[in-house]
Amino acid sequence: MPRAALRKPNPDLDLSKWLKKPEDLPRELSSQTLFGNDQPLEIEVGSGKGLFIQTESQRCPEHNYFGIEIAGKYAAHAAARLARRNRANAMMLSGDAEPIFASGPRNYAQSPGTPGAPDGGNDGRQAPRIANGSLEAVHVYFPDPWWKKRHRKRRVLSDANIREFSRALRTGGRLHFWTDVLDYFELTVELIAEIAPEFGVPLPEVQRESTHDLDYHTHFERRSRKFGIPVYRVCYRKRDRS
Numbered sequence: 001m002p003r004a005a006l007r008k009p010n011p012d013l014d015l016s017k018w019l020k021k022p023e024d025l026p027r028e029l030s031s032q033t034l035f036g037n038d039q040p041l042e043i044e045v046g047s048g049k050g051l052f053i054q055t056e057s058q059r060c061p062e063h064n065y066f067g068i069e070i071a072g073k074y075a076a077h078a079a080a081r082l083a084r085r086n087r088a089n090a091m092m093l094s095g096d097a098e099p100i101f102a103s104g105p106r107n108y109a110q111s112p113g114t115p116g117a118p119d120g121g122n123d124g125r126q127a128p129r130i131a132n133g134s135l136e137a138v139h140v141y142f143p144d145p146w147w148k149k150r151h152r153k154r155r156v157l158s159d160a161n162i163r164e165f166s167r168a169l170r171t172g173g174r175l176h177f178w179t180d181v182l183d184y185f186e187l188t189v190e191l192i193a194e195i196a197p198e199f200g201v202p203l204p205e206v207q208r209e210s211t212h213d214l215d216y217h218t219h220f221e222r223r224s225r226k227f228g229i230p231v232y233r234v235c236y237r238k239r240d241r242s
């Protein structure tokens with residue numbers, strides 16, 4: 001199903017507080033470095049048009065929300081939603097989530113040329129940008145399934161990313177995964193069980209009744225439900241490994 005065209009953002013809207021590029025970010029990413037406080041930090045990977053980050057950051061002002069969206073236009077669209085509402089506890093990164101979470105050689109620093117940047121070589125000794133056990137939740141809603149074998153490494157729920165999400169989550173922290181692609185759902189649930197058993201048994205998440213046209217978790221959830229397509233939803237809670 002093709003995606004609907006995006007409306008152009010209002011050019012008078014100042015997005016600077018809500019839309020960041022990788023080079024704008026501090027090296028270590030935490031509530032303190034991003035928002036200047038110690039509220040629990042939740043990250044959404046692949047925010048699309050930003051409905052989730054907008055509604056959730058309003059519903060739960062005592063948490064901070066950092067959305068990562070690789071498609072620049074969508075990241076700007078999501079940031080504009082936050083800017084219009086002057087939301088203090090949420091912001092968007094226009095960029096790829098993978099190097100942000102990576103704790104190995106692709107864990108690049110803030111600007112090219114610095115040790116660890118893709119062009120700068122990495123001695124593999126840099127601390128991860130997101131500290132171990134520091135996140136409250138990671139949200140992945142309707143990730144692209146990338147069926148072709150040669151494209152699989154682009155999956156947001158790749159082996160490497162699942163390990164990094166688990167590493168970054170605190171014990172008791174949550175990983176949410178929703179999709180409308182049953183095969184992909186089943187494969188991913190199996191993959192998580194195999195490579196990150198600390199997530200334990202996935203807990204089903206219930207479908208809420210919507211009370212108005214934008215009362216959905218994400219835009220893709222809205223689209224699937226309007227077309228009568230079933231949505232598969234799970235939430236994992238990371239357990240102590242010991």
Ligand SMILES: C[S@@+](CC[C@H](N)C(=O)[O-])C[C@H]1O[C@@H](n2cnc3c(N)ncnc32)[C@H](O)[C@@H]1O
Nearest residue numbers: 046047048069070071096097141142218219220
């Ligand atoms: C199918 S859309 C779903 C958007 C939104 N989560 C929703 O449910 O409406 C998947 C989104 O993930 C983004 N994406 C894919 N790979 C990404 C990555 N490595 N880092 C950040 N965003 C990514 C895509 O650009 C796209 O906007």
